[in-house]
Amino acid sequence: MGRFKVPELNRRRVLTAAGAAIAGVSTASHAKANAGPVGRADTETDVIVVGSGAAGSVAALFARQAGARVMLVEKSSHYGGTSSKSGGGYWIPNHFLLRAKGIADPKPDFLKYLVRVAYPASYDPEDATLGAPEARYRLYETFYDRSGEMVEELHRTSALKSKEYVPLPDYYSHLPENKVPQGRLLCSITHSADGSSGGDEMMWQLRRAVLAAGVDVRMETAAKELVQDDSGRVIGLELSMPGGETTTVAAEGGVVFASGGFAHNAELLDRFHGKPVFGACALPASTGDFIPIATKVGARLGNTASAWRGQVVLDEGLLYPAVPSDVWFVPFDSMFFVNRYGHRCVNEHRSYHERSLAQYRWNPNRAEYPDLLNFMIYDQRTAELQAGTMPIPPTPTGAEYVISGQTLDELAGNVGKHLDALKTRISGLACAPEFASNLKRSFDRFNAFARTGKDEDFQRGETDLERFVNSSPPPAGKWDNQKKNSALYPLQETGPYYCIILAPGLLDTNGGPEIDTEARILGWNGQPIPGLYGAGNCVASPAHDCYWAGGSTLALAMTFGMIAGRNAASGRGAK
Template identity: 45%
Template sequence: MATNHDRSDSRLSRRSLLAGAGLAAAAATIPAEAHAAPARAWDQMADIVCVGSGAAACSAAVTAAAAGAKVIVIEKMPFLGGTTGKSGGVVWICNHFGLRAQGIRDEKADAMAYMCRFSFPQVYDPTSPTLGLTEADYRLIEAFYDHGHEAIDHLQAVDAARFKQFRLWGVDEPAPDYADHLPENKVPTGRALEPATGAGGQGGGSLAMQLTDWLERHKVPILTETRVTRLVMDGGRAVGVEAEANGKTIRIGARKAVIFGTGGYAHNLDLVGLHQTALYGSCAMPGSTGDFISIAGAAGAAMGTLDGAWRTQVLFEEALENRELGVCAFFLPGDSMLLLNKYGRRVVNEKRCYNDRTRVHFAYDPVRDEYPNQLLFMLFDQRSL
């Protein structure tokens, strides 16, 4: 779709969303106190500017527009949806409408213990008021418990997206959690939701389509092939952005807030080399180049840890051909496959979830001074092939 910079009407084309194109965007908000932006040469003006077009940015855009704000969405790629568009579209939410309808009590204390234990096993302490976490990390997880289900309810109430309980491979039972075996997990199945339509492996495309369709119906301008390059600051506040489009610089003002939901940096080799021990490829969309890191840093924002990721294993041969992978090794046939390291030793439970399996690759052997599991070999039979 050609980039549309018409001030009067920059409507989203349905064709611009590629159906086969996770919920993997990283979002950050800049202070949103409503002060009028100082007079300056803006090419366009809105209350809220949302950067990115995946689930993070588009859900923010829907929420703001539904509350009556004038919103502009900016996407640097020629199509919409980001990595969300090629993900499974599964969202993991405590105490959601489906659990409540089933009479399942997803108690806050239990859910908090599970989330803190699984997210921060190195510091988890059940006797601590913050379960061993820093105050900031604990409050972030608490906010997720308190408001995650409210966000889902709101998206459904404004008819922006519809959800149902996630079913894995068509099995007529709610999918289990990744760590359903932990004793802190009192609701080990049923928290995962997927789009009510278009699920079954392509749920992310459905989720992205639902959100962008809603924006189209409500005439929210969306600019594609427009790369945000800089925050415009005034007195410590973000009052707009500068962006590059068609070889020109445009300025878009924001009366209330600039919201970034622009994904990670998996395809920025400089940042990968700086922050990752090893990253051979990624199924993130090619636009995941970490633009927000330099933009926020230039505005004076301090970065948190940048070496984390929600990971999966990749086939090395495929990554050598193209590090922008269509799909990765999310599920392995654990009954008929072994993962062996360079010494022929089995080093991981093949049935563990993909993110947990990847951690074994980073085990360091201080005697041999090497990472013996950095590359693993898949041993399997004809049935698995």
């Protein structure tokens, strides 16, 4: 923890206009050589926001809208964080477009859905907090109460214009608690000719708004340490500049952290997550910087074993854990997954989060995770029809991670050789000796289900979600199973066959310092640390290791980003 009026202050660099230019400052700086009322620092502002992703950009915008001078610091040279790489969908209950269509999304039902999925073991519709811990329940209420306001205000001010996204059902659309199983998902209205509405478009718009609002953006500038006054109130931040120099910035309103998760910090993953993770599609900057910074000032951590999850291609994760992409929905029909014993192990058409979570099934007799690796088996038909759909390459063997064989026996043998070649990096994850024989049995059993259209083991294709993700029919004439069950199709009786090995991975983690409904960071005593706020993947998410629907992560990040920005601007948490 730093304090102002420290002796080494003179050695620190004052953020002059020249320094700002080096730092990539894109708008007017409010820098002053010495801070005023809050003490002596190299420069001052009202609110500092850490991180330029969705949470940080929204926090900066709302703090600025509330009249504060805002400095946004971003440690990388890229504006937008993982948010800019995302699909750009945000899941908002009771939003203005739903209301315009006359679709009711009442709060009591929405809260039931949240708690039912996040706390299945304690969910109780008769309980005052539905069985969720009180603090989490209040965050759910806040999410419902404030997320609509956030998108409407961004829409009204043209900072981020929203429209309905693809009609993707919620990930548990089939649960009776979900009264609006589809329609909450929004995305930005594109400004670009290619019609793209992904995270790049969303962050392009937010960045444009941030710059237009006069936020003082400093790239390649990393938050290092909080500065507190004698009462413990956060009054500024120590920053590392592009050249490596350190500077201190005073911020009377406080500091908002929005610095992403710790998916790319192996030590924190080991300490907090525990279970093996083979890669994440978060940008490499997700190194959990906020955790040591916040714990140093007494923050209470929560949700540290949780994450937004996805499967990754094993070979890619071993090569470089910041994988280009997770394996999202696999809308392939003549395809199934088996485990290291050759047994089918999951409903392949559930969401990426659920499939990844399912890989941690524990076998107490064998003391192992038998499903840790999923072997995705498919035929030539799927290889051709789904060419280019992640993880299937544009040509059947057009990626080194694709294993092939003319027969199932040959495929099984080649899977063994493939794993053997990776042995030095994944010791202990070989296939069991019975893999080949069980694979044939799984093949026959899956094909029998596909012919009847009924998956008696995993009920694949029986929910709206699974039907939706499989709703893009291949070319006419090749989709004759559509009427029975579009999610199932028998694999061809003759090869070639293919296999891609999928391992549990992440989008990013979502644990860290806990927040209250005002996005204030809580200390060990449960009381807010004055002047310190957080939003997005750097704080403990109320999601509690569940993924209600596509867009849950950005929606929470942006909602609590708005709250954090406004409160920091009003100095509310500092009182």
